Amino acid sequence: xxxxxxxxxxxxxxxxxxxxxxxxxxxxxxxxxxxxxxxxxxxxxxxxxxxxxxxxxxxxxxxxxxxxxxxxxxxxxxxxxxxxxxxxxxxxxxxxxxxxxxxxxxxxxxxxxxxxxxxxxxxxxxxxxxxxxxxxxxxxxxxxxxxxxxxxxxxxxxxxxxxxxxxxxxxxxxxxxxxxxxxxxxxxxxxxxxxxxxxxxxxxxxxxxxxxxxxxxxxxxxxxxxxxxxxxxxxxxxxxxxxxxxxxxxxxx
Amino acid sequence: xxxxxxxxxxxxxxxxxxxxxxxxxxxxxxxxxxxxxxxxxxxxxxxxxxxxxxxxxxxxxxxxxxxxxxxxxxxxxxxxxxxxxxxxxxxxxxxxxxxxxxxxxxxxxxxxxxxxxxxxxxxxxxxxxxxxxxxxxxxxxxxxxxxxxxxxxxxxxxxxxxxxxxxxxxxxxxxxxxxxxxxxxxxxxxxxxxxxxxxxxxxxxxxxxxxxxxxxxxxxxxxxxxxxxxxxxxxxxxxxxxxxxxxxxxxxxxxxxxxxxxxxxxxxxxxxxxxxxxxxxxxxxxxxxxxxxxxxxxxxxxxxxxxxxxxxxxxxxxx
Numbered sequence: 001x002x003x004x005x006x007x008x009x010x011x012x013x014x015x016x017x018x019x020x021x022x023x024x025x026x027x028x029x030x031x032x033x034x035x036x037x038x039x040x041x042x043x044x045x046x047x048x049x050x051x052x053x054x055x056x057x058x059x060x061x062x063x064x065x066x067x068x069x070x071x072x073x074x075x076x077x078x079x080x081x082x083x084x085x086x087x088x089x090x091x092x093x094x095x096x097x098x099x100x101x102x103x104x105x106x107x108x109x110x111x112x113x114x115x116x117x118x119x120x121x122x123x124x125x126x127x128x129x130x131x132x133x134x135x136x137x138x139x140x141x142x143x144x145x146x147x148x149x150x151x152x153x154x155x156x157x158x159x160x161x162x163x164x165x166x167x168x169x170x171x172x173x174x175x176x177x178x179x180x181x182x183x184x185x186x187x188x189x190x191x192x193x194x195x196x197x198x199x200x201x202x203x204x205x206x207x208x209x210x211x212x213x214x215x216x217x218x219x220x221x222x223x224x225x226x227x228x229x230x231x232x233x234x235x236x237x238x239x240x241x242x243x244x245x246x247x248x249x250x251x252x253x
Numbered sequence: 254x255x256x257x258x259x260x261x262x263x264x265x266x267x268x269x270x271x272x273x274x275x276x277x278x279x280x281x282x283x284x285x286x287x288x289x290x291x292x293x294x295x296x297x298x299x300x301x302x303x304x305x306x307x308x309x310x311x312x313x314x315x316x317x318x319x320x321x322x323x324x325x326x327x328x329x330x331x332x333x334x335x336x337x338x339x340x341x342x343x344x345x346x347x348x349x350x351x352x353x354x355x356x357x358x359x360x361x362x363x364x365x366x367x368x369x370x371x372x373x374x375x376x377x378x379x380x381x382x383x384x385x386x387x388x389x390x391x392x393x394x395x396x397x398x399x400x401x402x403x404x405x406x407x408x409x410x411x412x413x414x415x416x417x418x419x420x421x422x423x424x425x426x427x428x429x430x431x432x433x434x435x436x437x438x439x440x441x442x443x444x445x446x447x448x449x450x451x452x453x454x455x456x457x458x459x460x461x462x463x464x465x466x467x468x469x470x471x472x473x474x475x476x477x478x479x480x481x482x483x484x485x486x487x488x489x490x491x492x493x494x495x496x497x498x499x500x501x502x503x504x505x506x507x508x509x510x511x512x513x514x515x516x517x518x519x520x521x522x523x524x525x526x527x528x529x530x531x532x533x534x535x536x537x538x539x540x541x542x543x544x545x546x547x548x549x550x551x552x553x554x555x556x557x558x559x560x561x562x563x564x565x566x567x568x569x570x571x572x
Contacts, residue, residue: 002362005359005360005362006359006360009355009359012352012355012359013348013352016348017347080345080346081342082342082345084308084343085344087308088306088308088336089328089331089361090328090329090331090332091360091362092328096360242310245308245309245310246309247265248265248309
């Protein structure tokens with residue numbers, strides 16, 4: 001009941017925000033359309049490109065948005081002065097932040113799906129989809145939520161972390177197989193790449209779309225990777241939260 | 254007793270220096286009372302409130318709510334208390350009053366029906382019902398403050414913490430707020446813990462007052478006791494004769510001549526002993542000088558606090 005209430009609270013508030021600031025959302029949709037269309041049209045010109053060429057980009061797009069959501073929320077609440085009111089509720093801040101992120105992610109996902117349909121209808125491109133990638137996407141997103149909490153913890157302590165998040169989103173773009181093949185990277189980068197929260201999910205999803213076999217070890221690695229990122233994220237957030245309670249920095253912005 | 258504070262200390266570390274804000278403070282708050290915390294800027298009032306609502310961790314000491322340490326109660330503590338912190342940003346300005354109520358009510362885990370019924374009841378009580386669909390950004394400071402209190406009361410808390418609730422309010426809004434706070438305490442049994450710089454507010458609402466200074470409790474008792482203990486007696490006397498300063502100084506050391514014209518002298522005197530007044534009045538009668546007015550007044554809480562903070566409680570007692 002409590003969780004349902006929080007989801008309802010966040011969803012209603014988000015819909016009001018959309019209604020209030022609708023021009024921003026229209027601009028965002030148009031920019032995303034141009035971004036996606038450019039990406040798809042560029043890859044269409046290469047005959048060697050596989051059907052799964054787009055999935056890495058979709059994962060990255062969702063990841064780039066999700067990883068910064070907790071810190072954006074905390075930063076916003078600090079700025080408008082309501083962060084302490086959220087702390088004074090009978091539900092923990094990380095749960096509120098996660099629900100905010102999931103609500104936002106659900107709406108972003110719907111927006112992306114609508115855009116895909118519009119792209120398919122308006123541009124001469126082929127998008128192959130396999131329903132089996134949905135659970136892979138969900139498991140990957142759990143790891144990304146942990147990553148998001150980790151950055152949220154930093155925002156709780158240091159306030160402004162937006163530039164740091166931009167760097168991270170580009171690291172994810174270049175080192176997770178989104179636009180560069182991991183196997184063509186130096187060995188050290190391959191190791192780093194495979195330990196990032198996005199890479200395993202992209203590799204498995206690409207295999208599924210290209211109708212190639214997916215091994216148990218790959219799935220195991222994905223689950224472990226996501227689980228670890230989630231646990232590390234929550235633990236780090238808790239640590240910073242408790243430290244902030246000793247030092248008292250809630251109002252600093 | 255609903256809240257008990259035991260040997261509470263709070264130290265902040267700033268630039269490798271330790272700053273002791275609260276030093277072994279102990280007191281209790283009774284159920285249903287209005288308890289006021291006073292002190293200069295930086296005396297530790299807001300830190301104390303934040304410790305009592307578990308937004309800060311104490312360096313030492315304990316805070317007990319109904320004999321249970323608040324840290325062990327965890328997040329459930331927030332179903333028992335309502336908090337309005339200093340400033341007017343406890344609510345979202347881009348939402349309407351009603352949308353704010355729905356949002357925060359849901360976060361409190363209340364059912365939709367409860368939120369609507371209690372919300373409407375409180376909106377009517379605080380006189381905001383007609384404005385419930387207006388954006389909070391268009392509200393006056395007083396209306397925003399009332400809405401913050403409405404939201405903090407949605408879940409019917411046992412203790413309401415108010416940090417400077419009347420700051421920036423006009424006279425009418427302030428008086429209205431005072432009445433509402435008194436009603437909540439006296440009629441609904443809510444314990445109110447309030448900080449304020451406005452002594453007239455404290456004088457009108459508080460059952461007990463605690464003065465913080467240099468991290469310690471400087472005074473803790475009822476408002477009446479504070480006034481009786483620290484207020485010097487002030488007399489206003491009017492006689493039908495031009496008395497010169499030398500004549501007046503025979504009786505009073507601390508005196509202020511308010512008026513001296515047309516055979517009338519009006520003086521304000523500050524004394525602790527009635528003997529001097531009797532002596533002065535006796536002499537006036539003997540000399541056939543009419544005393545047309547004599548009245549006694551006490552310092553307001555504001556005057557007392559001014560002297561208290563300016564001189565300190567020890568030197569103040571010597572006055």
